[in-house]
Amino acid sequence: MQQFPQQFASDNYAGICPPAWAAMEAANAGHVPAYGEDAWTDRASDAFRTLFGTDCEVFFAFNGTAANSLALAVLCQSYHSVICSSSAHVETDECGAPEFFSNGSKLLVAPTPDGKLTPDAVRALATGRSDIHFPKPRAVTITQPTETGLVYSIAEIQAISRVCRELGLRLHMDGARFANACAALDCAPADITWKAGVDVLCFGGTKNGMAVGEAILFFNRDLALDFDWRCKQAGQLASKMRFLAAPWVGMLESGAWLDNARHANDCATRLAAAIVGLEGVVAAYPVQANAVFLTAPIAMLDGLRERGWRFYSFIGGAARFMFAWDADPERVTALIDDLRDLAAAAP
Ligand SMILES: *Cc1c(COP(=O)(O)O)cnc(C)c1O
Numbered sequence: 062m063q064q065f066p067q068q069f070a071s072d073n074y075a076g077i078c079p080p081a082w083a084a085m086e087a088a089n090a091g092h093v094p095a096y097g098e099d100a101w102t103d104r105a106s107d108a109f110r111t112l113f114g115t116d117c118e119v120f121f122a123f124n125g126t127a128a129n130s131l132a133l134a135v136l137c138q139s140y141h142s143v144i145c146s147s148s149a150h151v152e153t154d155e156c157g158a159p160e161f162f163s164n165g166s167k168l169l170v171a172p173t174p175d176g177k178l179t180p181d182a183v184r185a186l187a188t189g190r191s192d193i194h195f196p197k198p199r200a201v202t203i204t205q206p207t208e209t210g211l212v213y214s215i216a217e218i219q220a221i222s223r224v225c226r227e228l229g230l231r232l233h234m235d236g237a238r239f240a241n242a243c244a245a246l247d248c249a250p251a252d253i254t255w256k257a258g259v260d261v262l263c264f265g266g267t268k269n270g271m272a273v274g275e276a277i278l279f280f281n282r283d284l285a286l287d288f289d290w291r292c293k294q295a296g297q298l299a300s301k302m303r304f305l306a307a308p309w310v311g312m313l314e315s316g317a318w319l320d321n322a323r324h325a326n327d328c329a330t331r332l333a334a335a336i337v338g339l340e341g342v343v344a345a346y347p348v349q350a351n352a353v354f355l356t357a358p359i360a361m362l363d364g365l366r367e368r369g370w371r372f373y374s375f376i377g378g379a380a381r382f383m384f385a386w387d388a389d390p391e392r393v394t395a396l397i398d399d400l401r402d403l404a405a406a407a408p
Contacts, residue, residue: 067392070371072238072351075385077308078270078321084311085272088303097121097302105306108313109264109278114251118285120277121305122297125237126155127162128263128275131291133200134163135284136231136261141166141199143233144186146173148208148376150235162295167196175346176209176376177217180224187228201225204235205242205253209345209376210329210352212245215252222258231284232258237265237275240322241350255280270321270386271308321386325351328384328393335397339404345379354379355400364403370396 068074077085093099106119122128129151133143143159145152147170151159159168171182178201187198203221206212213221225232234254236242239262243250254262260281266274279285292298299305312318333348341361345354356379365372365380372380382396 066369067389068371069382069384069388069396070373072268072325072383072385075387077272078317078386080311080315080317081271081308084307085304088307093303095300095302096298099303101303101310102306105309108310109276112250112313113254113278115255115280118279118282120288120292121299121302122275122277122292123273123299124267125263125265125275126158127295127297128277129235130155130158130162131295131297132233132261132263132277133159133166133202135288135291136200136233137163137166139164139166140196142169142196143200143202144169144171144183144198145202146171146176146178146204148173148176149202149204150208150237151202169198175211176207177211177213178203178221180220183221183224184228187230198230200231200233202233202235206238206245206350210348210350210354211346212242212349215246215248215257218253218257218259225258231260234259234262236262238268238350239264240269240318241326244319244322244326245350260284266309266312269312269318271312274305274308276309325384325386325388328388329353331393332382332397336400339400340407342400342404345377351384353382355382358407361403361407365399368399370399
């Protein structure tokens with residue numbers, strides 16, 4: 062197979078981290094019952110309960126779009142609506158799946174220049190209309206960290222959840238990179254979830270170093286009623302569930318979930334520090350997790366591409382560099398060197 066020089070276009074370019082791989086291998090040892098009736102699934106669920114310090118309901122899905130969509134669908138009736146940021150993955154990158162799986166619950170999009178939802182924006186959307194002609198606001202979803210690489214502080218989540226309680230809204234968290242937020246805040250997972258008023262969390266395993274798989278955690282167990290049927294109907298019930306569950310055992314019991322995230326965040330911090338003072342280059346958003354968005358002259362971005370670097374510019378035109386669990390420090394250095402070269406050569 063052709064080896065591909067490491068890129069930072071997406072954390073999904075990375076492979077599977079050793080603890081997840083080892084657990085898959087261990088799970089491959091023989092026959093066990095199907096559809097989640099196995100010891101790996103129990104052990105992974107318990108590892109989540111231990112990590113979060115609470116007796117939550119745990120489910121496993123193949124990907125984040127399904128996890129988010131099914132979690133939101135369980136919070137809403139079809140005539141309800143879900144408040145989200147304008148750059149939320151559920152709005153921009155899930156092909157209408159949240160609306161589809163909820164049979165029509167509408168996403169109410171708050172204008173959020175930096176990608177972060179605020180209590181005021183939630184209140185404005187939730188109270189703007191209360192008549193029978195408008196879909197009734199029922200849930201709020203926040204992405205932690207945001208699609209722009211920002212991390213909600215504990216206080217910010219508490220403030221949003223206070224407004225949710227006051228207005229009768231449920232709070233969902235898209236945690237596709239949840240581990241990176243925990244690493245950035247150096248807090249316990251509970252502090253930014255159930256203790257701060259989050260009802261449901263989608264905890265991303267794929268971007269954290271697994272092959273595939275996201276966990277859906279219901280801190281309010283009543284909300285999980287019939288969720289297993291919803292997963293099955295949506296084609297998200299893995300028959301060989303142990304292979305979705307076992308990697309979590311490897312990740313959570315070894316602490317790799319957090320080590321991986323710390324390493325990725327450190328690489329982003331390094332790049333952010335290196336561009337300070339580079340002519341024409343600025344970070345489009347504060348660098349708080351594993352993403353760096355660079356605003357730079359077109360010629361420089363073209364120069365990076367000519368030197369073989371891949372990156373996306375789908376959010377506000379800034380070049381996105383996203384670091385994974387296995388980001389190679391030498392490749393980070395190479396990127397920094399190329400940026401310096403191109404900045405020095407600029408007219
Ligand atoms: C990657 C990602 C997801 C999940 O995407 P899938 O491709 O469906 O696994 C969800 N939310 C955010 C913010 C993401 O970055």
